[in-house]
Structure formats: structure tokens, C-alpha cells
Amino acid sequence: MQLGVGEVVRIFGLTSDKGRELNGREATVLTVGDRCHVELAGGDAVSVRNCNLVRAGEYDSDDGWNVGRVAKRQRTEPGSASSSGSSSTALAASSAAPSPAGVSEEGAVWLVLSSYSFPEGCACVANAPIAAAFRSLEKFEVSVQCDDDASEERHFNSEALLYSRAAAVAAGVPFPLSQWMPLGKSGFAYQILSSGSCEALAKFESGRPPTGSDNALRLKNEAGRSMGSAPEKRQLGKVFGLGAKTAIDLVEAAVSVFTAAGCPPLLRLGSLLASLRHFDELQEPVSEAEALEMRRHADFMGGSRTRGRAGHDVDLLLWHATEPNSWGEGEEACVLLPLLRELLLPAGGATGPGLLPKEEARLQLVRRPHAEKQRRDADGARAYLPRRKAAAARDRGSDILHGDWHDKAYGIWRNTAGRHRRIDIVVVAFPDELPYARLTWTGSRTLNRLLRHRAIQLGLHLTANGLTAHPPAGRGRQETTVVLDARPGRERVEVALVGHAPVPDCTSEEEVLRVLAGGTDAFAGIYDPLMRNA
DNA sequence: TGGCAATACTG
DNA sequence: CAGTAT
DNA sequence: GCCA
Structure with a gap:
């Protein structure tokens, strides 16, 4: 990353005792180079490697959330990620020497949201x-x-x-x-x-x-x-x-004795055995300390969200301010797989903390092919976003191409104390999809249903990837009118969307929710992810 | 009276 | 396709 | 079972 003198940066990923105190702090760049001299708020100057700095502006504004380096990857322009030629040198270097997640030469920075805890959730x-x-x-x-x-x-x-x-x-x-x-x-x-x-x-x-x-x-x-x-x-x-x-x-x-050996074969009991074996532990609330430990093993660092009750699982949502979750062919050219390789325990009853392998527990991966993910239509729009009806709609009713293109892993984690916990890891597909991903994964299930039901009523289609117009089936490119802003004392803003065009200008959950509220702040109470208690 | 959120993996 | 997952 |  090319930093300039005077730029405001944030420090992350330092592992020494002294360095750890600097993680998360903002500083101003004094000199540039492989190592930069930066000035902290208090006036102290320190020397920090370039790869441990990121422009402050590249972060989502949620303050105090966690910063970590979780993937080795080459930085490319989002639009050109699929062009194999432009970055071949760097890619070759990457795949020749795969390094553990968290050891990033280029200093790709991802933010981490742990949504494991929420307030008790009653306004009264x-x-x-x-x-x-x-x-x-x-x-x-x-x-x-x-x-x-x-x-x-x-x-x-x-x-x-x-x-x-x-x-x-x-x-x-x-x-x-x-x-x-x-x-x-x-x-x-x-x-x-x-x-x-x-x-x-x-x-x-x-x-x-x-x-x-x-x-x-x-x-x-x-x-x-x-x-x-x-x-x-x-x-x-x-x-x-x-x-x-x-x-x-x-x-x-x-069938009264469920955990007995030799359950009838009609059950898909293979990977369920681990779920059964750890059933009691998987129902226990996960403490904040445990959630932090799970992140530490992914080389996650920083503060945490501590309000509210603990959930029975830990969700990790990873995203980057400017780049997608995959940028080429092969396992090394994505975030999730190298991260999993780092977290996964070897098969055969290994001890110690980590993610239980498929042989020992249910572990489900959700990934779409990189090339398909990066494919663009002629006009530059992502090919997987809903656009138009498939030719002749021959596949009975499935008229739109949808997709949830965030890579995911659902599994069971064993911590250093030997306790087993459910863990979900989600890597946001493209940076501009962060608000939709976070809206989906902070939940609740009922809130998702309510919001998506509301989207339908407005002629829209809300998913984990975006908010698009959803005109009724039929021929012709129909227009959907969307109110972006109807707040009192402001200029009213409407747009007419043609076909399945995405709703523009939604860069935060607040803006998404305002559209769903017909341009008002009626949903202000849930702008903060911590307040989604429905 | 039709529709109820939306989507993906497993066996 | 039915079941399960988010 | 409720609602547009």
C-alpha cells in the first residue's frame, strides 16, 4: 500500500508486548518506506512496518471493532480481479509460498465482527x-x-x-x-x-x-x-x-434412547455423532472470553463487543474496505480456504484448540466458484445479481439469477479448555455488500423475515447481497419507484428503477433501512447492529 | 384470495 | 426431493 | 391467521 506523508493511518497486527498496545491506534505518517515513522495522538513517534498500517479511512466507521490480518493476498483493483495477466507475478509468489492466515505480506486488512452477543432486547x-x-x-x-x-x-x-x-x-x-x-x-x-x-x-x-x-x-x-x-x-x-x-x-x-449406538440407518448419523456427543456443550452460552479466544486463533486482535447476553454460537463476519473475498483461481486466491486450513485440526483425534474436521463433526462449506463470482456482464454489473428473467423461464418459475456469494463455513470449534462451540465464519463477497451481509447475519431470523417482507411490499428484493427492484413477472422492462429520502426538512429523493436494477446509494445499514422505511427514519432503532432484537 | 424471506448444501 | 442450515 |  502506498502511503503518503501526513496521511492518517491505523496500526494493527503487532504481536510484541509493546506492539500490542499500539494496535488499533491512529497515527499520522511522518516518513514513508518499508518502515514508516508515524506520530501517535500523544505526540510520540514510532517506527512501524508498512504492512502493519492501513489508511484510517479504509475502515468501516464502527469504532472499536476488531482489526486483524487473516489472509495473505494480493491487492488488486476490484474490477480487474479476474484478469489473470495483470497480477500474475504476485499471484505466483502467493501460491508458491502459502503462508498461514494472518501473515500477510501485503497487509490486507479485514475487519471482524463478532456478533455473538446482543442486549436482552426489550425496549420495555x-x-x-x-x-x-x-x-x-x-x-x-x-x-x-x-x-x-x-x-x-x-x-x-x-x-x-x-x-x-x-x-x-x-x-x-x-x-x-x-x-x-x-x-x-x-x-x-x-x-x-x-x-x-x-x-x-x-x-x-x-x-x-x-x-x-x-x-x-x-x-x-x-x-x-x-x-x-x-x-x-x-x-x-x-x-x-x-x-x-x-x-x-x-x-x-x-425412539426413546437417542444417543444409543447403532441408531437406525435411516438417520444421517455420520457427522451427527459429533453433534450428539457435544450436544450439552453446544447449548451452553459462549462467554466473551471464549469468543475472543476463538478470534485469537484466527489471528484476530482487538476489542470486542461486550454488551448483552451471550449466544450459543460465535459468528465471525470478515470484510475488507475495498476488496472482494476472492481474486483469482485456486485456493490461495481466496480468503476462506487458507483461513480454514489454518484453523482446521488434523483428522484422527488431534487435541488442542481448533476447528473439528469433517471426519469428526459436521462442517459445511458454502463457496461459489471464483471465476463465476467475478464474471461481469457487458455493462460491468456483477453477473450473479438479479437482472432479468432467464430466457423463456423454462426452469419453471426460477426466473431470476440469485446468489448468496459470501463464502461461509459452519462448524464446531474446540477451545483451549476443551469445550466445543458452534462457529460460523462468513467472508463478505464484495465490500459494498457489507451492509446487506451484516444485516442478514446479525439477524434475528424474524427481523430478516420482517424486513424482506417489507421489501416485497415495496416491490423490492432484499438478500444478503443487495437490495434490488423486483418488478412483477411479465414481459417488458418495468419501472419500480423507490423513495430514498422522505425525511422532514429535506429534499425528497426518489428513483425509478428499471427491471431488476439495484437500489442505489445504500452504503450503510442505515440507508438500507431508510429505504425500507419509505425514506423515513422509522427504523432508526435498529440502525445499530446491537439493537436488532426482533 | 394469494402469499407468507431467501438461499445453499447433503444424502 | 426432503431435510437442514443460515 | 392476517393482510393487501
């Missing part, structure tokens, strides 16, 4: 039990009916959806529901506030079928699935790799 604490009860009801409904309830009429779980929305509302309203609503004496909220539970929840918790709004027992759902034994199904479905349907089948078949 008095509503916390109501939100919790609704969330629990949602989970029980999914446990007995699945997300897809498999009936003819409705192939999705309406009860669970409504419970999840109710929980989101209860968590979000800034006043006590008890003093606001006509809490009918038989209503859920009234029951929960007065007794701590409600009839439906009590029935689920005791394994009995609940009573429906028509006062009849819901013995079976429309697809004939039993509504009973909800706690057992809910518990079984927590096994990583084993979902609601299998849990239902197992319980219904009265």
Missing part, C-alpha cells in the same frame, strides 16, 4: 416475559409442525410466523403492554403478565396439544402431525444437523 423490560413467552410458543409450533407444515392448503407455519411477529412487537414497543392494550382477560398478554405463562404455553410445556382459537384441542395439524410431545421434539431438534422433521419422526416413532 416489563414486556420481556411476554416476548419470551411468544418466542417460546413460536419454537414449540415449529417443533411440532416444522416451518413447512406440509399441508395442502398452506405450506408454511402460520402459527409460528404470527407468534414470532408478536414476540418482535412485544420486544420492540417502548411502553408496557399491560397499561396500553385492551388486554382481554383471556388474552395471551394478560395471562402471561398475571401468571407468568399462558394456557397455550403451559400445554406445550407439559407435552399436551394446545387449544386453538376455536376452543377445540389442536390434536393434529392440517398435515396430520401430532401437536403433542412438543418439549421432546423441541429438544431433539436442537442437535446441529438434525431438524424439526427428524425430531418429530423420532419422537413419534417412540
